Amino acid sequence: MFEDSISPRDAQWREALRKEKSARERSATPRVKMTELAPDYRVTCSEEVNCGLTPAQAFTEAIRCLDCPDPQCVTGCPVGINIPGFIKNIERQNVVEALAVLKETSALPAVCGRVCPQEKQCESRCIYNKMKKDPVAIGYLERFAADNGVSDAPVVQPEPNGHKVAVVGSGPAGLSFAGDMVKRGYDVTVYEALHQIGGVLKYGIPEFRLPNSIVEREIDALAALGVKFIKDCVIGKTLSYDDLVNEGYEGIFVASGAGLPRFMGIPGENLIGVLSSNEYLTRINLMGAGHDGDTPVPVGRRVAVIGGGNTAMDSVRTARRMGAEKAMIVYRRSEAEMPARVEEVHHARQEGVEFLTLCNPVEYIADEKGAVRAMRVQRMELGEPDASGRRSPVAIPGAIDEVEVDLVIVSVGVSPNPLIPANFAGLDVTGRGTIAVDDNLRSSLHILFAGGDIVRGGATVILAMGDGRHAAASMHEQIQKQSKQS
């Protein structure tokens, strides 16, 4: 996958490193533990919980990697990062080169090092698992290289190739597409509906998990390469498809995400004090609610967050930081089936979040002013596996409890943003409302490619980024072919 790597396995320095220490010596050291802010302190602020590795910790952890001849960790990475290549650079203390290896395949390593579910991906395939040892801390090392390997070499502007392309949406899919295309010499303009660039990285994932300054750094690097960003511009409303074509764009990459919240359709969901995670997190993360912004946000004393994904964990942990005395996750399956990252569940529990698993809300009850005061919760048990492969929740007849709440945050999934599918004539859409694309991420409109959550439904940062890169390669090939023909 990484034949062009700048740090191939047969490089002399890597061969020399392998000879320096035996596998036994390398595997004798236990996996590094990252320092975290104390739970009592971190619930009082929005500071990042994970503190990163010190250089000494990172160099020691990098030694653990055995530099396998057939590294399975790479097959567990959705974008095929040359994982041993970057880790061995950390071992030889060349962090700038480590970051350069990461940047060969990942546009946003500082982001992925913080939010990727490594335990389900690269780290789950590490040879150490077979040896009944803890896997190499690949995610921690990625973060270390991204934070510490930034070179001060001046930015070299790519040679313009005379072609213009547009991007709709500035989340990880749009940013990684923009990065690849600007490096190929394209004139790239990113259109974003919101007043900030970054998509979910800014409006969804909270500061205590992914500081905005980290996202800004990646955006600044793209701007330095020449990517233009136009904010507050809703494609499909402010500008139409025809407007973009008339602007002279030869390719359009739609990466408009899946930001439309879903609700459960149960009685009481319209009460005051019941809102979606999307609204709750956007108000706080993007609009400054609860800090110094003018945007209001309800502050609950007893908060229930419905769902078990990353968004639910981010919401419940945010509620604790906003002062909730009791913050609960209400999830219809058991903890083993929760889709959230293991680390998020662990951190939430450390921060005093309560877990009402095998519980499903069936109704919200109002007080005399129309605000939610309680929820009726159906207790569940696990039945046979369903289509997702997870054991399905089955209601226990008559087992209904009433739980006092004054704020409910619904976090049961998202649907694709409907504006582009609804407003671009001739664009094929699937039954789920996602944009239909072929294997090259090309849509039914010849110049329009799409990727990320608008194609996959809610997925992950790394998959969105992978789509951005894939679409960039496909669109580049198409534009090159066309310009040769004309």
Ligand SMILES: Cc1cc2nc3c(=O)[nH]c(=O)nc-3n(C[C@H](O)[C@H](O)[C@H](O)COP(=O)(O)OP(=O)(O)OC[C@H]3O[C@@H](n4cnc5c(N)ncnc54)[C@H](O)[C@@H]3O)c2cc1C
């Ligand atoms: C709270 C939360 C926590 C998450 N945590 C994790 C995690 O820990 N790890 C992980 O891997 N994934 C996580 N995810 C999922 C991940 O963030 C998404 O899969 C990813 O951001 C999708 O990227 P994208 O570029 O496709 O879309 P998005 O990030 O959604 O970006 C789309 C952008 O397009 C803009 N847009 C939409 N319509 C238009 C239009 N018509 N015109 C102009 N702009 C438009 C939107 O405003 C938005 O900025 C999380 C998601 C949420 C909501």
